[in-house]
Amino acid sequence: MFLDFFLLLRDRDVPVTLREYLDLLGALEKNVPAYNVDDFYFLSRTILVKHEEHLDLFDQIFAVYFKGIEQIKSSDILNIPDEWLRKNGERLFSPEELANIKSQGDLESLIDRMAELLKEQKERHQGGNKWIGTGGTSPFGAYGYNPEGIRIGQDKSRHRKAVKVWDKRNFKDLSQDEELGTRNMKMALRKLRILSREGKSEEIDLNKTIRSTAKNSGMLEVEMVPSKKNVVKVLLLFDIGGSMDDHIALCSQLFSAAKYEFKHLEFFYFHNCLYENVWKDNVRRWDDKTPTETMFNTFNNDYRVVFVGDASMSPYEIFSRMGSVEHYNEEPGQVWLERMIDHFPYFVWLNPVAKNEWKYTQSIGMIQKVMKDRMFPLTIKGIEEAVDVLKVKGK
Numbered sequence: 468m469f470l471d472f473f474l475l476l477r478d479r480d481v482p483v484t485l486r487e488y489l490d491l492l493g494a495l496e497k498n499v500p501a502y503n504v505d506d507f508y509f510l511s512r513t514i515l516v517k518h519e520e521h522l523d524l525f526d527q528i529f530a531v532y533f534k535g536i537e538q539i540k541s542s543d544i545l546n547i548p549d550e551w552l553r554k555n556g557e558r559l560f561s562p563e564e565l566a567n568i569k570s571q572g573d574l575e576s577l578i579d580r581m582a583e584l585l586k587e588q589k590e591r592h593q594g595g596n597k598w599i600g601t602g603g604t605s606p607f608g609a610y611g612y613n614p615e616g617i618r619i620g621q622d623k624s625r626h627r628k629a630v631k632v633w634d635k636r637n638f639k640d641l642s643q644d645e646e647l648g649t650r651n652m653k654m655a656l657r658k659l660r661i662l663s664r665e666g667k668s669e670e671i672d673l674n675k676t677i678r679s680t681a682k683n684s685g686m687l688e689v690e691m692v693p694s695k696k697n698v699v700k701v702l703l704l705f706d707i708g709g710s711m712d713d714h715i716a717l718c719s720q721l722f723s724a725a726k727y728e729f730k731h732l733e734f735f736y737f738h739n740c741l742y743e744n745v746w747k748d749n750v751r752r753w754d755d756k757t758p759t760e761t762m763f764n765t766f767n768n769d770y771r772v773v774f775v776g777d778a779s780m781s782p783y784e785i786f787s788r789m790g791s792v793e794h795y796n797e798e799p800g801q802v803w804l805e806r807m808i809d810h811f812p813y814f815v816w817l818n819p820v821a822k823n824e825w826k827y828t829q830s831i832g833m834i835q836k837v838m839k840d841r842m843f844p845l846t847i848k849g850i851e852e853a854v855d856v857l858k859v860k861g862k
Contacts, residue, residue, distance in 0.1 A: 472532050476515065479528055483515045490514050652724035655850040659699055659728075659771065659857055700731035702766055702811070706776025707736045707749060709792075714819040717845060718775055721817070725773075733766065739780040740800030740834075741807060742791060759803055763810045771857045772807065772814040775845070778834040779820065785833050804837050812860040815853040816842040822849075 473488045491514045499510055508529060516525050675690035682688075703725060705711075705718055725732055735745035735757065744756040783790030785800045808814050816834065818825070822844040825831045835842040839861055843849035 475528055475532055476525070479524060481515070481521050481525055481528065482517065487515050649720040649724045651847055652721055652850065653728055655847055655854065656724055656728045658851065659701075659854040698731070699729060700766070700770045701725060701729045701733070702762070702770045702772045703732065703734040704741070704745065704772065704774045705734065705736050706739060706774075708738050710777055710779050714777065717819050721775060721845070733770075735762070738793060739776075739791070740784045741803040742794075742796045742800055743798065743803065763806070768811055770811055770813070772811040773853070773857075774814070774816040774838070776816070776818065777820045778816070778818055778831040778842070779828050780830045782830050782833060785830060785837070801837055804834075808838070808861060813857050814838070814841060814861055815856055817845045817849065817853060818842055819845040
């Protein structure tokens with residue numbers, strides 16, 4: 468059952484295994500999807516797809532194999548001229564008109580009919596009952612009405628009657644250079660793990676149990692060990708305000724992901740460059756500051772330090788006394804950055820600005836040099852590279 472589907476996935480480089488295929492068959496035998504195609508879709512996707520980067524490809528293969536509307540070539544749909552679907556007016560139907568509009572057949576018939584129209588139609592139509600257009604009773608188009616139609620080019624549902632919604636695909640393959648969502652951030656940060664056994668013994672040590680049982684003439688003697696826990700400690704330092712306002716959502720996602728992944732997590736805020744004070748509450752930043760030196764005295768040097776900022780500022784903020792845009796700093800920001808990385812040998816800087824734009828901002832290059840080239844873009848690939856570097860002491 469569904470062997471061809473399984474082979475098609477493998478042929479298209481979705482890494483499914485025989486074990487997962489058998490798990491899917493086992494779930495079907497137990498009637499898990501309850502004879503519902505949507506339930507079967509979510510079940511098979513959950514069992515067969517192991518990584519987000521294959522989700523979009525799986526969706527396309529599923530649609531082709533199970534003969535949905537995606538049988539029509541994507542190029543045909545994507546080449547529907549925009550003017551065919553432009554909303555020039557919205558037609559309101561009376562109850563009598565709605566009652567007289569009939570369904571034109573099943574889904575397969577709709578698909579075949581739409582494929583024919585794509586070959587025949589040469590211009591925009593509005594208000595009709597045949598062509599792909601707007602404001603009419605045709606099954607194909609937008610802002611009209613049909614009891615069983617295919618909605619194209621409409622931003623949201625109006626009558627909830629469409630049997631298919633076909634618009635230009637908004638999905639992308641997950642690129643390692645795309646900005647992240649919280650879930651992907653968690654997966655990238657998860658690689659920064661230092662596992663150690665600590666606490667009370669609560670897991671069975673199978674090898675020791677076997678050896679002890681053998682020495683005990685076959686009488687079971689269970690050996691327990693503490694469970695492994697992630698003991699890595701992280702210090703997050705966020706640039707806040709000014710040009711960083713453009714990156715608030717992304718930084719919030721990183722903060723949320725880090726809080727989830729690391730039990731030992733501390734954070735502080737700074738503005739533009741690190742100076743003599745940091746803070747935890749932006750509302751009270753002028754009244755409740757923490758001396759930067761406190762971090763040296765509070766956190767030992769095995770903390771992994773992650774600066775997060777766009778490094779976009781006046782160069783004076785980095786190399787000049789009194790150069791801060793907000794206050795009169797007695798020492799340049801560069802001095803404080805160097806003190807930080809001297810005390811914390813595991814450090815990186817994550818920059819939400821696209822890497823190909825760094826060369827246009829002088830201060831980014833300056834910070835990058837101070838950070839000994841340990842600056843990475845705030846992307847999937849960037850975080851993964853930063854995580855690898857955080858495992859090694861800075862030179």
